[in-house]
Amino acid sequence: MEENNLECNSVVDGNVEEVPDKKVIKFNPPLYRQRYEFVKKLVAQHEPKKVADLGCGDVFLLRMLKYQKCLEELVGVDINEEKFKWHGCKLSACVGDHLDPRELDLIITLYQGSVLEKDCRLVGFDMVTCIELIEHFDSEDLAKFPEVVFGYMSPAMIVISTPNSDFNSLFPYSDFRDLDHKFEWSRMEFQTWALDVANRYNYSVEFTGVGEPPSGAEDVGYCTQIGIFHRKAQATEPDISEQQGQHVYQVAYTTSYPSLQQIKYRRRVVVYETYREVHRMRRKYKMGLTWCELEADPEDPDNPRRKFTSGLPSPQPLKEAEKSTEMTPKPFCIGDKFYVPLERIIAYPKVKHLCGNVEELRALIADAVELNCSGSAVQVDLDHYADC
Known part of the structure; x- marks a missing residue:
């Protein structure tokens, strides 16, 4: 990580507006990329077959994950349909994918809808990611979130990242990192919330992060804090058939990849x-x-x-x-x-x-x-x- 004598409005994600004579922290690679690389490594390590990204935005994470050989289904959910119109086509198979087919089938689907609504097509996934999502919820929506994701979707693994407000003291401003953020938690606040949710829904959780602080400021922790939740072993696996329900989301885009199974x-x-x-x-x-x-x-x-x-x-x-x-x-x-x-x-x-x-x-x-x-x-x- 480098330090430069610049100030920026969005220091964490790379949109830099230069103002002289003030220090700013610059991440290399950019912090958003570090978050996605972190998820990519988890996928490579645990080899899930089905992964859903909630609040997928510009589908950048899905574009990185589609090359993972273990995957058979990728899903993105976002409330902003306009983003799908601009970015959905980037998920299509290219000429190289036809010349060198995957070993396994892969279907990618983008759904337009709120991640706070229950849709039975999101039940039974191996991994669900929520990257920089929960800080956009107000208190009422935040209260709904665990019941939908942990209780209803009940994936084997959940990855949640959110800003670490302890790190904000190193930035040349005192406001939230994004105008749409409703809150930014300290490490203690995030861990208290995460442990409570994990206990309620029979998950374990471990904490880590990306975006290391500069030398001498290690006590503030990572710039982005991450919780990795694992569903605890049960006597019987959740009965997915009992959770069948409505198709609430609208299919905004879908594509399939050539594979040796075909x-x-x-x-x-x-x-x-x-x-x-x-x-x-x-x-x-x-x-x-x-x-x-x-x-x-x-x-x-x-x-x-x-x-x-x-x-x-x-x-x-x-x-x-x-x-x-x-x-x-x-x-x-x-x-x-x-x-x-x-x-x-x-x-x-x-x-x-x-x-x-x-x-x-x-x-x-x-x-x-x-x-x-x-x-x-x-x-x-x-x-x-x-x-x-």
Whole structure:
């Protein structure tokens, strides 16, 4: 963290208005980014499948989280529909997402509505985040918040961040950090509230934060204080069916991502990986040819099989992927055709992961790759045009 001789109206989130001769604290990276990175690390650590961000605003956090491989559903809720119109499209899948599909399906949905209303579609999530949200509530709304989020939604984990007013003494102003804030709590106030809520709804809570104070002012704590709530183990999991109710929120935006769970994308990747391995083996074969020996092909005596040996230098240690193919049938040539048995192709870890067995591999590639008569090997020209 750096200190500069500047004053700013919004020192914590980077909107700087310069006024000389006063010190200000500048966070690097910006504080909003530190908060989102903190959540991202929690997701990577705990690997939730379903995450909802309440008060998602410009959807920046959702845009960061969508790349987490564990996620299958991302939801954002905000009362301001205008923000969705401007930022929702940033959540759409891009060309790269289609070329390199995710392992798991991912659906992203943005709901327009108040986080203080109960909507059954928000029940049963693994993680709910409330980043810089509660300080915008008046006392009446703050009283409703725990019942909706902790009592009704009842996610496995809840992450709540809010400004730490103890830190405000370091800023060159005495007002709240945002004009819309109804309160800003000290660490004692936040922890008292959080512990009371945790006890009422059977959660544990731990406290941390982001935005370290400058040297010599460590006693004020983090600029943003964070509570991480974990639902305690119960004899039985909450019965989600009992909490079904109305769909109060309006769907403002929804999108889904291509994944290997979807047959058309899995087929595309399998065909690509098959061609890649076949042509790699074909090139390797041709590079190592020093002599060929003709022998009768038992399936077709009039079309001799060429058997190759290699005159390359002593072989290098096998790569991990190649070790798995050592005990599989080897590629061979008949006439001007090069054949790679499917049993050898599926031995490669990535293909094995995508297909599982030879029958599934054959079914996925049959319409896009030329197979031999028995369907047991991929067939390509030995002298491929790409070599010319």
